Amino acid sequence: MLHTGNKSLVKAVRLWYLLGGLVVVMVVAVVWLLLCSESFSGGIHNVVLISIDTCRADYLGCYGYQGKTTPNIDAVAKEAILFNHTLTPVPLTLPGHASMLTGTIPPYHGVHYNIGYRLEESNLTATEILQKNSYTTGAIISSFVLDARFGLAQGFDSYNDRFVEPIESVYRSERRADEVSRFACSWLEEHRREPFFLFVHYYDPHAPYLPPEPFASEFADNLYAGEIAYTDYYIGQVIKKLKDLNLYESTLLIITSDHGESLYEHSEKEHGYFIYQSTVHVPLIIRVPGGPKGKTVNETVGLIDIAPTICSMLGITPPSTVQGADLSCFLGKKGKDTKNERYIYCESLLPTQYGCSPLFGVVNDRWKYVQAPAPELYDLNKDPDEKTNLADKDPKRCRFLENHLELVMEEHLRSDRSEDKFVLDQESRRRLESLGYVAGIGLSEVLEFDSTGGDPKDSIRLHEQIMLIRTFIKNKQFDKAEAICSQILAERPEHILNSFLLGQVAMGKNNVSRAIAHFSQFLSQADAEGGSSKDESLHFLRMYIGKAHNNMGRAFAKQKSFDRAITHYNKALEINPDFANAYYNLGNVFLRRGELDEAIKHYTKALDLAPDLPEAHLNMGNALLKQGKLEQAIVCYNKAIKVRPDYREALQNLQHVQSLKEKREKK
DSSP states (O other), X not given: OOOOSOHHHHHHHHHHHHHHHHHHHHHHHHHHHHHHSOOOTTTOOEEEEEEETTOOGGGSGGGTOSSOOOHXXXXXXXXXXXXXXXXXXXXXXXXXXXXXXXXXXXXXXXXXXXXXXXXOTTSXXXXXXXXXXXXXXXXXXXXXXXXXXXXXXXXXXXXXXXOSSBOGGGTTOBBOHHHHHHHHHHHHHHHTTSOEEEEEEEOTTSSSOOOXXXXXXXXXXXXXXXXXXXXXXXXXXXXXXXXXXXXXXXXXEEEEOSOOOOTTGGGOSSSSSOOSHHHHEEEEEEEOTTOOSSEEEEEEEEGGGHHHHHHHHTTOOOOTTOOSOOOGGGTSTTOOXXXXXXXXXXXXXXXXXGTBOOEEEEEOSSEEEEESSSOEEXXXXXXXXXXXXXXXXXXXXXXXXXXXXXXXXXXXXXXXXXXXXXXXXXXXXXXXXXXXXXXXXXXOOOOSOOOSSBOGGGGHHHHHHHHHHHHHHHTTOHHHHHHHHHHHHHHOTTOTHHHHHHHHHHHHTTOHHHHHHHHHHHHHHHHHTTTTSOOGGGHHHHHHHHHHHHHHHHHHHHTTOHHHHXXXXXXXHHHOTTOHHHHHHHHHHHHHTTOHHHHHHHHHHHHHHOTTOHHHHHHHHHHHHHTTOHHHHHHHHHHHHHHOTTOHHHHHHHHHHHHHHHHHHHO
């Protein structure tokens, strides 16, 4: 801020700045037109945006990896512009892609995590802009985390998020690259004669790393690399299809990722907790028809730049809401790299689930600043692995970058946004948790600097322990899960979620009495924490209280204490009236008691909330069968099979009721 007591001097300075500013604007406009006059919009008829989920830039051959993981992407890079320093604003799938398609950062678009958020329609996506400009728009999605219900489908004429051959180990929540590419190639075939925008999403590099053969054998020493190699192979199929259809030379092709993978750097196994380069640095390769070949751009850019760049390259004015930059001047034949001191924003709110402060960061071409109780400053040119924190040695630079970070957050925090958080049905939550996304006790959305919470680095071990427990429970390795729970109890006895997890373990081991004891202890601890309060910050705590009551109900039902089970299910529904699984479990109790109408009523309510709950369809069919309503039972069994084609019990029951129907008709 300028401080002076000489008013005439101030006026003169302001006039000089005004006139000088106008001249600068005119000069910049002329230079921009000269540099970008060959934007190739006339030669671009189509756009294909390929996103490889959880892909570190340094695992691609064109970024220096030596393991021959990406021959197809490398071939594209030789004909394209490669951006060396591209950052995601948040290392998670849903918010990362929300930023990619809107050109805005999480404080603006409002999506901060994969569970409990969706991209609201008030956000304008590049897809919607292209659709309004007569482009046919399509998406092929490979993970439930980007299911249409979470808001990313807006603007797409077709949004393929229904899996034909899902990976069974993750609750039908993911499909492999071969199916994704098969649908992408079919879509290209169908729409080859019209201008189009196709978004293709591959999820394979996400944990667990289980590449099919021959990639599993070829990369046995690094299965993560094997997943990337497998994905590259099927990206090659899409590129081949573009060439076979004579579309390749008229297609703006963009290859990128939503975030990287830590791979135990900074003590983090996967991603989402920290905002170090291993998870926020992503590849970005853009091939322009007739554009530069083999060009490398070293300026720092972001995923938020993709949407405005696509618009600009097509001759469409980007919306005023975007915070990303138009990169088209790097993409033209006469394009000239211009130094631009940008500050790219990144965040992680995940540590707040453990009572820690959130992490906010800002990155320019050299420096990275992370706001935390113990601030972090890294010289990325000299220390790309972020091993030496220079915050204490350079407090002046820290203050400078902190001010920039605060300015970015204040400038782009959107106060008029409608509510982005919403309550998931039980089936959706289970599918997201099967992918490794777990909601903790409470994710704080207070987007301001907080030095009063714990340092996130102090709770990374707890985070990794809980993630491992979840994995063991999912894989029915209950003894291993229980052993880690015991470690947490010894190290962090105050951690309230531990009793809940021990209850889940006991349920898995069918130790009903112990499960009841653990869940009762959790409910007592939760009540002491204020779990009965309506405070929005305790939303996730109340969610776990509801789940604990639901599990208590299951435990008492196993003991045939049906009245106590019903009491706990109803308490779960008091906390969350949209708890589909609690309605389903109530239906099971009434079915076991022979109260068929009550059972059907509760199954119906469960299915109203979660239409894809196959167990509810099955047991509704069983109740109807007991009432002799064979036709209605057949409908229910078929619905269960439609959701889960390999549902053995539903298939057997369908065969049985069809046999009964045939016998009845013969009579």
